Amino acid sequence: MSKPIPSRWQSSDTAIKAVQVAFDVEETVMNAVRRAAFDNSLSASDQIRLVLGLSVATKPKRPRLTVSLSEEDYRILGKRYGIDPDERLKIKEHVTQDLIQFAQTTEDK
Numbered sequence: 001m002s003k004p005i006p007s008r009w010q011s012s013d014t015a016i017k018a019v020q021v022a023f024d025v026e027e028t029v030m031n032a033v034r035r036a037a038f039d040n041s042l043s044a045s046d047q048i049r050l051v052l053g054l055s056v057a058t059k060p061k062r063p064r065l066t067v068s069l070s071e072e073d074y075r076i077l078g079k080r081y082g083i084d085p086d087e088r089l090k091i092k093e094h095v096t097q098d099l100i101q102f103a104q105t106t107e108d109k
Contacts, residue, residue: 023048065099 037047046056069077071085078085081094 033044033047033051036042036051037044040047040050042050042056049056074085074088074091077083077091077095078087081091083090083094085091
């Protein structure tokens, strides 16, 4: 017998039951989806949902970029910025500034 879902989790019930699906497609398809997603200020996942005629969350998402960093990456970045590799928040702040500078120099071209 399964336990009832706590009321505070019931709104997440649908998301919990969702299954992520990966599609093996040619690079041209991936690029087209990514380009359309970028042009529409959407995630690739939301762009795929639009293409398929599925609903897309209208709630604005916090714009952010993500990257996975290993212990070795933190050591390299710590050395680059002259920061202890365990000072991850400080490293994140420096990386954020590097990304902002990258965007500014890219826009100037």
